[in-house]
Amino acid sequence: MKPGLERMDTLLSAMGRPHERFRSVHVAGTNGKGSTASMVAAIATASGLRTGLHTSPHLYDLAERLRINGVPAPHDWIADAVARFRPAFDTVEPSFFEAMVALSFLYFAEQEVDLAVVEVGLGGRLDATNVLHPEVALVTHIGLDHTDLLGETREAVAREKAGIAKLGVPLLSAAAGADVIAALRETAEARGAQFVNVRDEVAVENVEEQVAGLVLDLTTPSRTYQRLRVGLPGRHQVWNAALAVRAAESAIAEVIHNPDTVARGLAEVGKLSGLAGRCETYQSTPLILVDVAHNADGLEAALAATRSALPPAGTLYVLFGTMQDKDIGALADALVRYDATVLPVGLPTPRALPAGTLRDTLRARGLRIIDVAGVKDGINWFRRQAGGADGLLITGSHLTVAEATS
Numbered sequence: 001m002k003p004g005l006e007r008m009d010t011l012l013s014a015m016g017r018p019h020e021r022f023r024s025v026h027v028a029g030t031n032g033k034g035s036t037a038s039m040v041a042a043i044a045t046a047s048g049l050r051t052g053l054h055t056s057p058h059l060y061d062l063a064e065r066l067r068i069n070g071v072p073a074p075h076d077w078i079a080d081a082v083a084r085f086r087p088a089f090d091t092v093e094p095s096f097f098e099a100m101v102a103l104s105f106l107y108f109a110e111q112e113v114d115l116a117v118v119e120v121g122l123g124g125r126l127d128a129t130n131v132l133h134p135e136v137a138l139v140t141h142i143g144l145d146h147t148d149l150l151g152e153t154r155e156a157v158a159r160e161k162a163g164i165a166k167l168g169v170p171l172l173s174a175a176a177g178a179d180v181i182a183a184l185r186e187t188a189e190a191r192g193a194q195f196v197n198v199r200d201e202v203a204v205e206n207v208e209e210q211v212a213g214l215v216l217d218l219t220t221p222s223r224t225y226q227r228l229r230v231g232l233p234g235r236h237q238v239w240n241a242a243l244a245v246r247a248a249e250s251a252i253a254e255v256i257h258n259p260d261t262v263a264r265g266l267a268e269v270g271k272l273s274g275l276a277g278r279c280e281t282y283q284s285t286p287l288i289l290v291d292v293a294h295n296a297d298g299l300e301a302a303l304a305a306t307r308s309a310l311p312p313a314g315t316l317y318v319l320f321g322t323m324q325d326k327d328i329g330a331l332a333d334a335l336v337r338y339d340a341t342v343l344p345v346g347l348p349t350p351r352a353l354p355a356g357t358l359r360d361t362l363r364a365r366g367l368r369i370i371d372v373a374g375v376k377d378g379i380n381w382f383r384r385q386a387g388g389a390d391g392l393l394i395t396g397s398h399l400t401v402a403e404a405t406s
């Protein structure tokens with residue numbers, strides 16, 4: 001990781017400043033930014049726009065980071081672009097993330113997208129994506145992650161995230177907490193951006209949780225949307241969806257003329273954006289869900305969604321692998337709160353927390369532990385042992401989900 005925007009500015013200048021050749025929506029946040037960005041992109045695609053979407057990290061293939069209408073960029077295009085700009089890459093020496101952001105912007109410009117939705121990688125103020133001057137900027141849920149870089153309080157993290165605010169560009173947020181909102185508002189206004197607290201201007205009613213997603217009524221300053229289906233399960237997606245709708249109403253003119261595009265975009269978010277791994281159903285009976293949650297707030301949301309999908313008598317199992325830089329104590333506390341039985345696993349990367357260390361830490365917190373050899377072995381164990389009312393959540397990192405589903 002290399003914080004700062006100087007390398008990005010030099011690299012993009014060598015590429016002809018592609019980030020200035022398309023309209024964009026910029027999305028920051030601790031959790032929910034990938035889901036929210038994907039919902040905005042799906043609504044744009046449903047509206048008939050040629051829509052770019054940059055997210056990170058990828059699940060299976062780096063081409064997933066740069067998608068148009070849900071389809072990853074061709075490998076041949078990526079290879080050709082790297083070859084064309086090899087001298088610039090060699091001179092600037094960008095990080096991997098910076099290189100992929102630059103390639104995304106180049107791809108979107110060359111493919112003449114109508115709108116690009118761009119997810120921040122880490123933080124906001126110094127993130128490589130913060131060279132954009134978007135139509136609207138968004139901040140999703142604020143929590144504690146990467147505290148060594150972003151600060152040890154939610155207010156400090158919020159100020160870093162709000163660093164994507166630009167002069168004259170609305171900054172919308174559905175984050176919770178008066179302290180967080182105050183930090184976001186203060187930072188935005190200091191940068192000349194209008195701050196909008198979406199929770200103050202949107203009413204959400206009649207929320208129904210289903211295994212496949214949500215159904216809800218949503219009233220914005222523009223209109224009321226009744227019986228909206230959101231193709232992502234979990235109550236934590238309610239305000240992500242509300243934020244995405246307000247962003248779409250702000251940045252996509254077609255939405256104002258045809259609100260049905262909102263309904264289709266939210267209902268078909270996975271298909272239209274290419275999003276995967278957000279409380280996604282891997283198996284129906286007994287239930288297996290996969291979720292890329294990798295911090296305490298994200299894990300809490302995934303556990304809540306899984307638990308709500310199970311009968312009261314069902315046992316919640318969690319197949320869990322994570323990285324060494326995560327707050328394992330906070331993750332363990334979330335598992336304890338949901339009375340989970342945990343199958344700890346190692347992952348094929350030096351960054352992963354070893355299975356033995358993970359097992360000992362979780363057992364010391366009083367959690368019930370099932371020893372398995374790896375992700376696939378854990379899935380097979382659950383299939384052999386689980387009752388029909390039981391459920392398994394596979395989570396802890398993108399790599400845990402990738403190991404399960406590839």
